[in-house]
Amino acid sequence: MRNRPEEKPHLNSKPISKLTGFGVITLVLVLISTYMSLVSAPLEAIQGVHQKIFYIHVPLAFIAYASITVVFIASLLFLAKNDSKWDRLARISAEIGILSTTIVLFSGSLWGRPVWGAWWSWSDARLVTTLVMWLIYMGYLMLRSLSKSNSQTVKIASVIGVLGFINVPITYFSVYLWTYLHPLPTLQSSTERPESSILVPFLLSFLAYLAVILVIGIVRTNLEKDFDQLEILKKQVEGNRWE
């Protein structure tokens, strides 16, 4: 990570920053939750060892949907208030959303193979909606990376950020209706309540992955701020050159 020029002299005087401390706590949380979910949590009666994917798949699915919701809210706020901090939040949340959705899709596929007997099921509305959501927000990030970074790009990206979110429930509902034409997955719904021996490692995994995502988010935000700072400095240098 690069540092802002004015922060350079202070860097060595603070060897352990707040972020490093939070990073260490996150690492400990990840190790404990991994141990609990893989070793101490009991094997599920029907799915056996395959059910362990649940501890990474479900927390990240929550995070993925939450990130996309943040993209929507931040994009709306940016369009309303024209404050670049909302745009930064939207961009970072979209990246986090894409990262977690990718892991969710892959882990879901790995889980589906032994349990449903298929890597992929077109008859599950959640699966198809998640894939479509992934495609939309990949388009959103492509739009941002393939166009010049200016105020117009930021506005048009925010418009796509809002439209993409509006599309999610409509896609879910239409795929859900479409599934009436197709056989449902074998283990789609379970009405059993999870026991505490499963619930505790699950909640801990959720906290751990949330912390990982927060660390990534903070690092990414600092990087974006540095880029903004760099742009300002570049403009100053250009200005001085002309004077």
Place this chain on the structure above:
Amino acid sequence: MPGIYHQVLRLFYRELLIEFRSKEQLTTMFIFALTTVIIFQFSFEMRTGNVKILIPGVLWISIFLSSILSLNRSFSRDHEENALIGMLSTPLDPLSIYISKVLTTTFLLCALDLILLPIMTILLNSSIFYTNLIPVLILGNIGISATGAIVASTVANTKSRETLLPVILLPLLLPVLLGCVTATGAIIDEKPLQQYGNWIQIVAIYDIIFTFASGLMFHFTIEN
């Protein structure tokens, strides 16, 4: 300054006049759609033997892909020749530009349907003329145009607009594709309205939501 209704009519007339003079969009769309139908026919006929089951998919894929050509052309032309800057230098409401683009694209897609349906009937040897298909075609075309107009306007400013438009637009249009393909299939199979009425409702709801949301946000895409 005339009211928004007159602004829309003038802009719609302008778009049709450009198209009437150049005949650029409709010709490209038709040739492209025809090529798509032929490619699908060659790709799938030997495997299925029953072409009738392919009709809904082939019809809507042809319409979807052709719409991308039309939308790209419609917006990039305005940018290339600075027509948009000219329009924005007048006290026009940006909403009227959006509505006129939606109307023009819907009109062109409906014209494409009128040419494409008889051609498909001949090439695929099965009749696809059903009265119930008309609302499905109109609603589907409105959905494509409403979302397509705002996405095309969004990417028109970027260098890689030709690649970005389908990448962003097609996933957003999935509910329309699902609804229209399923409803068209049910109509061709002569099923009762109850079996596909839900799909027409979904496409109609999609049209209303996306037209409203896009209309509200369109001015952001043409500012600066």
